Amino acid sequence: MTQVLILGAASDIGRALAHEYARAGSNLYLTARKAERLEADCSDLALRYGIQVRAIEFDALDFASHSTLYSSLDPAPTGVIYVAGYLGDNEKAQSDFSEARRIIDTNYSAAVSLLNLAAASMAIKRTGFIIGISSVAGERGRGSNYYYGSAKAGLSAYLSGLRNRLAASGVTVLTVKPGFVATKMTEGMPLPPLLTARAEQVAGAVFRAQQKGRNEIFSLWYWRPIMAIIRSIPEFIFKKLSL
């Protein structure tokens, strides 16, 4: 029986992932900063798919709580998905380090802290999967969101290193780089409709990629060529673009 831990399960993408795994018969641990926000999701998932679901409180920024949280999970997760993220206010972060730090910690440091624990537990059992939801924003720093972008870049590099380390142990690591997704995070932003995915589409792609043991996906797929082009723009031109 698979037992999947979704960190940040009240997010739109996290919720869609919960449905994917529940449909496949996994039992779930769902987290949010306020566990009561997950009450309705727990009954919904249990009713729809006949699985067991538990809601757990998790604050990414409360680093001291992470190891107690992870070791309290019984049975231990066979899959862990880090979905939590914080877009933050790029302008504020320029002058207020606490905002910059919050962006870095939510998207990167806390992921490192938790996925370290997951990796340790899975490496011993020599089985399991880890998924990190990074972002295309981590592919190149842009003037308008480089705190978020650099934290996601850090997450992507961490995941690639973790995959390398765990390759021999049979634990798989999947890096997910979504482009625009219509969620609470992006509500009210003028996203181009043709380039914007629904959370369910991203979750479906993530589930299939994980089942196939893939290493890295862009979601939706066309962001791979788009980002290849963006990465190939020479820096002396890129720095002058307003992005």
Add this chain to the structure above:
Amino acid sequence: MKLSGWGNFPVIDARIHSFRSEDELRGILRETSACIARGLGRSYGDSSLQREVIATGQWNRLLHFDDRTGLLHCQSGVSIADLLDVFVPRGWFPPVVPGTRFVTVGGAIASDIHGKNHHSEGSISSHVPALDLMLANGDIRHCSPEQDAELFWSTCGGMGLTGLILRAKLQMRPIETAYIRQELRPGRNLDEILAHFEDSSSWTYSVAWLDCLAQGRDFGRSILMLGEHAGPAELSHVNADQALCLSAPRTINTPITFPNFALNRLSVRAFNSLYYYRNKSKTGTSLQRYDDFFFPLDAIIGWNRIYGRRGFTQYQFVLPRSAGSEGLATIIRTIGGSSELPFLTVLKLFGSEQPGLLSFPTEGYTLAVDFPITRTLFAFLARLDEIVQGYGGRVYLTKDVRLSAASFRSSYPNAERFAALRHNNDAAAKFSSLQSERLEI
């Protein structure tokens, strides 16, 4: 973003808000003035259109189900499609389903929808023991036929104008198989089909397809479809343990929006004849998957695009039973003699009226006719309104896009009581649709 109802007319620019918690919804209500709830947008006209729209798509959880009694508690954005997927395999069926499974529970209650079983089981509000409503000021009211009954009966059928339905209880009905025993009875003319209806009241489900353009001795020719949930003994072709399971439905897409000239009198006449004679030859009993019986149009995804860019509307009215044959004949003759193009036409006999203040069904005959929108259509429909009202009938708001405020007031006897309630709890200042503005509700 561009938004329209199922009829693709009118198309307006709207801001869509979604919410995931009561607090988030409260925040949206604080910041918007005129707004309206929207489920899956299957109402045909402007009932769920406004510049600010509150979508319930993210508010779609099943909260509790009692598998002894079949009582379900869920959030309002849950769709009938969800309910079918989850509960048919467990032996439960929604108490009332419309002609498409892509409607929400909230939308179904707000329109107090009826199904093919209206004559036997009433509209959906008869199966809703209670609901929670968020009022204009953010307060949440629990109401039911026993508690705060005036609010309950103005919300059922109230077209989103009393508040936002958050949660509802729904009494599901037990079934033994996922199949329907169907019987087809052709009616060679209007009198014959009405007689068939009168003779078939013991069936749970009944509806007729009618050819509006047939003339002479074929005038009003129809095919009556009767249905009953099939028992396990009737299924010879499936194993007993598969009786509640269906494979995924087959669907096809409508690839393009059809040009306006694709539907014309000739193609509709040809379609009608084909349909009539094909089904007439299939007269008798057969076993149908429930989705083929209830939702034949869902198999064609985006079928509303066959009506072209100008869009279409559905004119659905009900006439008291006493006006039956004469009233229907007058209206069908008026439609047939006009230059407008009636496409799919459906006839049904309603059972008795429920207490919903703005609920549509009253005991009698209801006819629903799809029309592509033309320059002359609305003037023509206003003429039909006069005939309908002359016979003491009225039109269905969830299909409407052009009724006048005066016609609304004179055909819905509780219009003023409804308006007073809306005024008293400040709903009037917060919740309005393009339809409620037009109808001065």
